[in-house]
Amino acid sequence: MKQQNNIRFVQGNEACVEGAVYAGLDFFAGYPITPSTEIAEHLAQRLPEKGKKFIQMEDEIASMAAIIGASLTGNKVMTATSGPGFSLKQEALGYACMAEIPCVIANVQRGGPSTGNPTHVSQGDVNQARWGTHGDHSIIALTASNHQDVFKITVEAFNLAETYRTPVILLLDEVVGHMREKLVIPEPGELPVVGRLRTSVPKDVDYHPYLPREDGRLPMSDFGEQHRYNVTGLFHDMWGFPSNNPKVVNALLTHLVDKIENNVNDIAMYKEYWMEDAEYILISYGSSARSAIHMARNRRARGFKIGVLELQTIWPFPTEIVREKCADAKAVLVVEMNMGQVVTQVRNAVYNPNKVFLANRIDGQLISPTDIKTVLRMIQGRGV
Amino acid sequence: MTKNEFDYKDYIRARFFPHIWCPGCGHGIVLSTLLRAVHELGLDKNEIVMTSGIGCSSRISGYVDFHSLHTIHGRALAFATGVKLSKPKLKAIVPMGDGDALAIGGNHFIHAARRNIDITAIVMNNKIYGMTGGQFSPLSGQGKKATTAPYTTIDNDFDVVELAKAAGATFVARSTVYHANEAKDVLKKGIDHKGFSVVEILTQCPTYYGRKNKEGNAAQMMEVFKTNTVKIGSKKLEKNPGLIQRGIFVQDTEKLEYCEAYDKTIETAMKGKA
Ligand code: SF4
Numbered sequence: 284m285k286q287q288n289n290i291r292f293v294q295g296n297e298a299c300v301e302g303a304v305y306a307g308l309d310f311f312a313g314y315p316i317t318p319s320t321e322i323a324e325h326l327a328q329r330l331p332e333k334g335k336k337f338i339q340m341e342d343e344i345a346s347m348a349a350i351i352g353a354s355l356t357g358n359k360v361m362t363a364t365s366g367p368g369f370s371l372k373q374e375a376l377g378y379a380c381m382a383e384i385p386c387v388i389a390n391v392q393r394g395g396p397s398t399g400n401p402t403h404v405s406q407g408d409v410n411q412a413r414w415g416t417h418g419d420h421s422i423i424a425l426t427a428s429n430h431q432d433v434f435k436i437t438v439e440a441f442n443l444a445e446t447y448r449t450p451v452i453l454l455l456d457e458v459v460g461h462m463r464e465k466l467v468i469p470e471p472g473e474l475p476v477v478g479r480l481r482t483s484v485p486k487d488v489d490y491h492p493y494l495p496r497e498d499g500r501l502p503m504s505d506f507g508e509q510h511r512y513n514v515t516g517l518f519h520d521m522w523g524f525p526s527n528n529p530k531v532v533n534a535l536l537t538h539l540v541d542k543i544e545n546n547v548n549d550i551a552m553y554k555e556y557w558m559e560d561a562e563y564i565l566i567s568y569g570s571s572a573r574s575a576i577h578m579a580r581n582r583r584a585r586g587f588k589i590g591v592l593e594l595q596t597i598w599p600f601p602t603e604i605v606r607e608k609c610a611d612a613k614a615v616l617v618v619e620m621n622m623g624q625v626v627t628q629v630r631n632a633v634y635n636p637n638k639v640f641l642a643n644r645i646d647g648q649l650i651s652p653t654d655i656k657t658v659l660r661m662i663q664g665r666g667v
Numbered sequence: 668m669t670k671n672e673f674d675y676k677d678y679i680r681a682r683f684f685p686h687i688w689c690p691g692c693g694h695g696i697v698l699s700t701l702l703r704a705v706h707e708l709g710l711d712k713n714e715i716v717m718t719s720g721i722g723c724s725s726r727i728s729g730y731v732d733f734h735s736l737h738t739i740h741g742r743a744l745a746f747a748t749g750v751k752l753s754k755p756k757l758k759a760i761v762p763m764g765d766g767d768a769l770a771i772g773g774n775h776f777i778h779a780a781r782r783n784i785d786i787t788a789i790v791m792n793n794k795i796y797g798m799t800g801g802q803f804s805p806l807s808g809q810g811k812k813a814t815t816a817p818y819t820t821i822d823n824d825f826d827v828v829e830l831a832k833a834a835g836a837t838f839v840a841r842s843t844v845y846h847a848n849e850a851k852d853v854l855k856k857g858i859d860h861k862g863f864s865v866v867e868i869l870t871q872c873p874t875y876y877g878r879k880n881k882e883g884n885a886a887q888m889m890e891v892f893k894t895n896t897v898k899i900g901s902k903k904l905e906k907n908p909g910l911i912q913r914g915i916f917v918q919d920t921e922k923l924e925y926c927e928a929y930d931k932t933i934e935t936a937m938k939g940k941a
Binding site (some may be wrong): 289309310312328329332336338340341342344345346348349350351352353354355356357358360374375378395505506508509511512513514516517522523524654 | 680682683713714716718728729732733734735736737739743745746747748749750751752753754756759774775778837916929932933935936937939
């Protein structure tokens with residue numbers, strides 16, 4: 284019986300919901316947008332059952348703002364959206380980076396720019412996730428190609444958000460979000476769940492909310508508890524008070540970038556398929572990785588040495604890992620559904636960018652194994 | 668009433684001073700009025716979260732020794748909604764400038780009122796954008812001079828009270844910095860009210876609005892608040908209907924507050940589960 288309760292046949296959006304609940308989600312604010320809406324719908328059902336909060340806000344901006352407010356009272360928080368909504372959230376997302384507020388933003392991608400292709404698949408928001416806000420900062424963005432992994436990376440998104448006090452973006456896509464497949468929900472305790480690091484500074488002792496500890500982490504104090512402090516999107520000193528002192532500005536910006544970029548290897552998640560002796564490497568992520576894996580499996584059966592590197596952490600980009608894995612490849616083929624957003628990162632990473640190629644689709648259709656095979660045969664000089 | 672004498676030093680963050688406001692700015696009066704209101708209500712500083720947006724008025728949140736959240740332009744009420752719903756025992760006070768509250772923030776204003784969430788929204792109305800250098804605001808009204816209206820404004824203004832009423836706010840009041848004691852009493856009632864409260868306080872920006880519109884110095888601008896406003900229903904209105912009314916326009920305790928309504932949803936959901 285117990286096992287049956289743990290097995291579901293669900294959409295990827297529901298897998299994300301289950302992952303969030305497993306991670307201890309307390310508060311969700313959102314605004315309906317295709318193809319992410321099922322996340323809000325299921326949470327509207329699930330959260331009150333657990334005595335937790337769901338609110339449908341008046342717009343995307345308000346949703347992002349509300350989760351930041353709720354995070355500051357000590358809650359694990361999340362919102363969900365898609366491309367145009369993600370654009371609207373960018374200013375408040377930048378605020379969460381600057382004020383170091385843990386939060387998770389699921390972006391189930393659709394085609395763009397603008398309203399684009401609401402009910403069709405795309406992976407066009409890779410760059411928006413990284414560069415959508417103004418100014419310099421770093422960000423964490425994760426992705427997955429199947430529901431078991433969607434569950435796992437959702438839990439991981441909350442863990443990373445709490446560890447690094449930063450927004451974490453879940454870059455899902457329409458196919459993963461809407462496709463149905465099996466999900467086995469792990470037992471409590473099976474996956475690690477990271478709680479918020481709270482300050483141990485006693486009452487009436489000066490608490491510095493923005494003074495990093497030696498390990499770089501910043502213990503928080505919940506709004507409503509004994510430490511009263513200021514949170515602002517302006518550059519701020521260790522008390523959280525606005526400052527334009529060049530030293531303060533420089534130190535804060537450096538901290539915001541370094542806390543993530545210096546930990547790329549801890550944050551980076553990826554999966555490898557047949558990489559041991561691969562002469563040709565496919566790099567992919569999200570639903571396009573499914574086609575890449577399928578194609579590689581078929582080719583392997585015919586004796587071709589093809590491997591797949593599936594990225595689950597897109598930002599910070601795992602540059603060194605990609606460089607190392609691709610060092611001996613004859614060619615690297617990046618498979619994605621945009622005009623080449625990750626391929627640019629891969630070209631930056633490898634020793635010889637001339638051996639990096641792109642297999643893409645930008646018409647709202649899922650890229651197929653045949654599409655990939657066609658590009659690979661051309662690279663191999665074997666004709667189509 | 669509390670026994671202790673009011674001392675503003677108990678409520679401000681001295682480390683964060685001097686403040687950025689110009690001499691004669693009305694925002695300082697709003698700040699001291701607000702602190703007196705909090706003092707007289709006997710609230711614990713740890714109970715209060717003050718959330719603001721962007722602008723001269725919004726700096727108020729940093730100066731007070733409460734939990735404070737200085738956010739982005741226009742979104743203070745949306746941030747405060749997250750704070751309040753996630754921890755309803757907190758008192759949410761949201762001071763805003765007129766542009767912050769009703770131009771970029773207009774949508775959040777009407778929806779917070781519609782939900783009747785227990786937040787006190789203070790609209791510090793000086794009819795101008797001060798921090799960016801004197802552009803007209805949605806409350807400037809027609810025929811005013813501003814840096815973006817060198818030929819005078821043609822935009823109509825909002826009536827904050829009417830807007831708040833129509834959107835469903837369950838406490839709506841107006842006062843001025845000239846009437847600081849009255850403003851304090853109104854704020855006390857607004858903060859105490861369970862539901863969405865809107866308190867509009869007319870205040871002066873001598874630096875931009877006053878100078879551009881030849882309204883004189885700060886004291887002269889405050890004189891205008893004295894002569895141009897009357898208590899709700901005053902006889903003077905019969906002779907001069909153009910006078911602005913002050914006082915409490917709405918005080919509705921019947922309508923269910925949002926966080927309490929949500930608690931009922933939780934109850935229903937949990938029963939469904941059992
Ligand atoms: S510009 Fe106007 S509103 Fe701003 S601080 Fe100066 S007087 Fe006050």
